[in-house]
Amino acid sequence: MTREGRIRLFVVAGLVGIFEVLCRSGVIAHTVVIPPSEMARSLWQILISGAHNADIVSTFLNVLISSALAISLGFAAGLAIHALPRLRAAIEPLLASYYAVPTFMFYPIFIVVFGVNARAIIAIAVLLSIVAMIASTLTGLDRIPAVLRKTARVFRMSVPVRALLIDLPAAAPHLFTGAKLAFAYALIGVIASEFILSGQGIGYSIAYAYNNFDNREMYGLMLLVIIVAVTANAGLDAVDRRLQARLRR
Amino acid sequence: MRRLSDFLVLFAGMIALWQGLHWIEGDTVLTSPVATIARLATLMSAGPFWGHVAETGTAFAFAVAISLIGGIGIGTLLGLNRTSAIVSEPILIALYSLPKVTLYPLVLLCFGLGISAKIAFGAMHGMIPVAIFTMKAIMQIKPVYWRTAQALRLTPPQIALTMALPAVLPEVLSGARLGFSLSLLGVLIGEMFASKRGLGFLITSAMGLGDTATILAVALLISVFAIAANAGLFVLQGAVQR
Numbered sequence: 071m072t073r074e075g076r077i078r079l080f081v082v083a084g085l086v087g088i089f090e091v092l093c094r095s096g097v098i099a100h101t102v103v104i105p106p107s108e109m110a111r112s113l114w115q116i117l118i119s120g121a122h123n124a125d126i127v128s129t130f131l132n133v134l135i136s137s138a139l140a141i142s143l144g145f146a147a148g149l150a151i152h153a154l155p156r157l158r159a160a161i162e163p164l165l166a167s168y169y170a171v172p173t174f175m176f177y178p179i180f181i182v183v184f185g186v187n188a189r190a191i192i193a194i195a196v197l198l199s200i201v202a203m204i205a206s207t208l209t210g211l212d213r214i215p216a217v218l219r220k221t222a223r224v225f226r227m228s229v230p231v232r233a234l235l236i237d238l239p240a241a242a243p244h245l246f247t248g249a250k251l252a253f254a255y256a257l258i259g260v261i262a263s264e265f266i267l268s269g270q271g272i273g274y275s276i277a278y279a280y281n282n283f284d285n286r287e288m289y290g291l292m293l294l295v296i297i298v299a300v301t302a303n304a305g306l307d308a309v310d311r312r313l314q315a316r317l318r319r
Numbered sequence: 320m321r322r323l324s325d326f327l328v329l330f331a332g333m334i335a336l337w338q339g340l341h342w343i344e345g346d347t348v349l350t351s352p353v354a355t356i357a358r359l360a361t362l363m364s365a366g367p368f369w370g371h372v373a374e375t376g377t378a379f380a381f382a383v384a385i386s387l388i389g390g391i392g393i394g395t396l397l398g399l400n401r402t403s404a405i406v407s408e409p410i411l412i413a414l415y416s417l418p419k420v421t422l423y424p425l426v427l428l429c430f431g432l433g434i435s436a437k438i439a440f441g442a443m444h445g446m447i448p449v450a451i452f453t454m455k456a457i458m459q460i461k462p463v464y465w466r467t468a469q470a471l472r473l474t475p476p477q478i479a480l481t482m483a484l485p486a487v488l489p490e491v492l493s494g495a496r497l498g499f500s501l502s503l504l505g506v507l508i509g510e511m512f513a514s515k516r517g518l519g520f521l522i523t524s525a526m527g528l529g530d531t532a533t534i535l536a537v538a539l540l541i542s543v544f545a546i547a548a549n550a551g552l553f554v555l556q557g558a559v560q561r
Binding site: 082103254262280296307 | 329406425512522538
């Protein structure tokens with residue numbers, strides 16, 4: 071582990087420790103935040119008892135379905151937009167300001183269309199994550215070095231062969247960045263939708279526990295979301311960094 | 320010129336698509352563009368609507384101000400030292416990609432129901448990207464600038480004003496653009512979940528009534544505001560970079 075990594079671990083552990091002491095000593099009231107150790111114990115009990123297994127499975131299933139849809143549809147849309155330069159010039163300003171609009175406002179519309187169920191949640195999560203994938207696909211295709219294209223021509227490759235042997239591997243690091251972002255956005259979209267209005271899922275359970283003043287359960291589930299989000303994103307980020315480093319070689 | 324006309328064609332196509340979907344799905348699911356604008360006009364002519372706009376506007380203004388001041392402050396402090404920047408970057412990125420909605424009950428318990436919880440939640444969303452961009456901008460100032468500043472024997476305030484500020488401004492502005500949109504998202508999600516006032520509340524209450532026209536009218540208003548503000552900041556960024 072690098073020196074910075076050790077300091078980082080120390081800083082995070084220190085912050086959690088300070089938090090624990092503040093909660094235990096009553097500076098932060100027990101009704102507001104429970105100590106981190108108690109959150110961990112609550113999470114452990116939730117996982118052992120299996121009380122929320124159905125919620126956990128439904129949330130992660132929705133996240134996986136939405137990211138898969140966003141990645142495949144976003145990739146296809148990116149290819150199409152890249153192939154049509156005129157459409158691209160017109161659509162690019164819209165893509166650039168897409169994330170300025172809080173897409174989440176349209177969740178109620180999907181509820182009216184699909185009803186309160188997984189389809190409305192998946193629709194909003196896909197809407198939130200697809201543009202990141204489209205943008206990354208465009209960058210990936212743009213950054214394919216001209217020399218690789220020329221090499222393909224020298225070898226007289228047909229278009230499908232070139233796409234498979236040259237374009238895809240050359241664009242892969244950027245595509246992976248897109249997939250990583252799509253996953254992060256899908257996770258946010260699914261949990262936020264469950265939180266606002268739904269009948270199942272981790273987000274729903276947290277909102278339910280909040281409304282019933284069940285702080286122990288609420289913080290246990292919050293810890294679960296934090297742990298899953300941080301590990302998943304850090305894992306994807308590590309792979310991403312490796313691929314990006316390969317680009318610079 | 321051709322780009323502009325292409326864009327207008329695309330825009331017209333989107334409106335046509337909206338109208339087409341309206342014909343297929345009917346009024347309960349998607350009101351027509353004309354009906355949506357008419358509803359927005361009726362909403363705007365009534366008094367209570369402006370109360371909601373003022374509530375969201377105030378919460379958003381405070382959230383953006385806190386995000387910018389806090390984010391630039393934190394980014395500067397962490398960016399000035401190489402070790403602290405390397406140590407804190409993954410932590411900030413982890414915080415950035417966390418679904419912060421889950422933490423909203425925590426904010427509500429700390430701040431109570433009301434405008435301060437919305438402001439805090441908006442600032443939570445906006446502050447981190449501003450901090451990340453500021454920190455990176457400061458780390459990436461070219462070493463030759465620092466040496467020049469030393470050679471000219473500039474005092475720290477002079478360094479900050481004449482060297483560091485112009486060097487980091489474009490990056491900080493892109494961070495501010497992101498922070499601006501995310502603060503808006505944070506404030507609106509806060510209002511959608513637990514609030515009795517504001518545009519987010521208007522959307523959720525319309526959802527309960529099945530009033531699609533109001534949802535779309537408010538969404539349209541917010542989208543136009545967000546896109547206009549984003550474009551404005553983009554132009555500003557372009558002007559600074561030159």
